[in-house]
Amino acid sequence: MQEFKETISFIQNYYNTKEFIPLHEPRFHGNEKKYVMDAVESTFVSSVGAYVDKFEEMMEVISRTNKAIAVVNGTSGLQVALRLAGVSAGDEVITQALTFVATANAIAYNNAQPVFLDVDLDTMGLSPVAVENFLEEYGEIRGEACYNKKTNKKIAACLPMHTFGFPVKIEELLKICKKWKIPFVEDAAESLGSYYKDKPTGSFGELGVFSFNGNKIVTSGGGGAIVTNNLELGKKAKYLTTTAKKPHSYEYVHDELGYNYRMPNLNAALACAQLENLDIFLSKKRKLAENYAKFFENTNIKFKKEVPCTKANYWLMAVELENMEQRDLFLKTTNEAKVMTRPIWQLMYKLPMYRNCFKDEQKNAEFLEDRIVNISSSVPLK
Ligand SMILES: *Cc1c(COP(=O)(O)O)cnc(C)c1O
Numbered sequence: 001m002q003e004f005k006e007t008i009s010f011i012q013n014y015y016n017t018k019e020f021i022p023l024h025e026p027r028f029h030g031n032e033k034k035y036v037m038d039a040v041e042s043t044f045v046s047s048v049g050a051y052v053d054k055f056e057e058m059m060e061v062i063s064r065t066n067k068a069i070a071v072v073n074g075t076s077g078l079q080v081a082l083r084l085a086g087v088s089a090g091d092e093v094i095t096q097a098l099t100f101v102a103t104a105n106a107i108a109y110n111n112a113q114p115v116f117l118d119v120d121l122d123t124m125g126l127s128p129v130a131v132e133n134f135l136e137e138y139g140e141i142r143g144e145a146c147y148n149k150k151t152n153k154k155i156a157a158c159l160p161m162h163t164f165g166f167p168v169k170i171e172e173l174l175k176i177c178k179k180w181k182i183p184f185v186e187d188a189a190e191s192l193g194s195y196y197k198d199k200p201t202g203s204f205g206e207l208g209v210f211s212f213n214g215n216k217i218v219t220s221g222g223g224g225a226i227v228t229n230n231l232e233l234g235k236k237a238k239y240l241t242t243t244a245k246k247p248h249s250y251e252y253v254h255d256e257l258g259y260n261y262r263m264p265n266l267n268a269a270l271a272c273a274q275l276e277n278l279d280i281f282l283s284k285k286r287k288l289a290e291n292y293a294k295f296f297e298n299t300n301i302k303f304k305k306e307v308p309c310t311k312a313n314y315w316l317m318a319v320e321l322e323n324m325e326q327r328d329l330f331l332k333t334t335n336e337a338k339v340m341t342r343p344i345w346q347l348m349y350k351l352p353m354y355r356n357c358f359k360d361e362q363k364n365a366e367f368l369e370d371r372i373v374n375i376s377s378s379v380p381l382k
Helices: 002-014 032-042 050-063 074-085 101-109 128-138 170-179 231-241 265-276 278-296 324-336 363-371
Strands: 067-071 092-096 113-117 139-142 145-148 155-159 185-187 207-211 224-228 317-320 372-375
Touching (some): 002 324, 032 050, 032 265, 050 207, 050 224, 050 265, 067 074, 067 231, 074 185, 074 207, 074 231, 092 101, 101 113, 101 155, 101 185, 128 170, 145 155, 324 363, 363 372
Antiparallel strands (some): 139 145, 207 224
16 A cells, blocks of 8 residues: 555656646647648648648658558558458457457457457567467468368458557567468557567558557547558558549549548648657657656566567556555555556457457466556656
């Protein structure tokens, strides 16, 4: 209990306030107003405009990929990325149960079924061991694809998620997926600016998806981006997310089922200004993480640190409590003191719509679900 009180004081001191401290609030100290006003004055506020193009170029540089496509939010980006990776109705997609609901929803929007496999305790993301074990038992390569020999369904993709910005063990996962001929798509919604070895997350899979929702490390108000090194897929992604309209100066010709998933220029303007400050946000968050790590060192609360070979963006800082009772007490004590904290998500197979999906033992996911709490993570003002 004393530790919880000291944690509250530490956070209040760090943010220099005794008022309500949210989990993660955006910071607009750069060109945000200027660019948004400029978009308004240009009259291009909607689905096309210079800021959309600029945003896509910036994202190509940041994610070190050949093509970035701005979309209306991360969830729709994931939906389209999965479709482009070859997921269709009746297929299965491997993912983790310890994730935000959008990961599973994007699979379901393609009328495919999530297969929930366990996570690693250190990364809190999809475990290569769990994937390997599942495939050894259920996988079968038929021609150029992998099938689940028990259900006879195609295992059409593997969709790991980089929890709170901590990269999963990408190389191991990629190796397994390659061996089993399973396309790899990254839910990098939380990990803009995170690296595995020397490469940005989101750039490893056939496609990767970022989110620019209001609570993410940088925001466009609402928005997302699909990235890929495959120019053919990139072109297709742009086409599908802009109603699948054949280029023509005045006629409407649509030749397949597309979506209106475009990011408005107004939002792209905000995103461009935010991306200009990404490096500052990343270094200030890293500093905060270092301070948290030092503070929690001699306590019974474990601060989650990046694992070897990775660089986390520390989007949401996370601590691990000793058990569920301690977690609940920590949540109650901090929130009562107006220092917002929040437990990690409920595992997906506990939600009514995913209750009947396949899951493995989930030992690590259950352990983390009972203990992990997010603490104040906004970019410090100092
Ligand atoms: C934020 C997030 C998304 C996408 O969210 P949008 O709000 O649709 O942009 C997807 N997956 C995860 C894990 C997320 O945290």
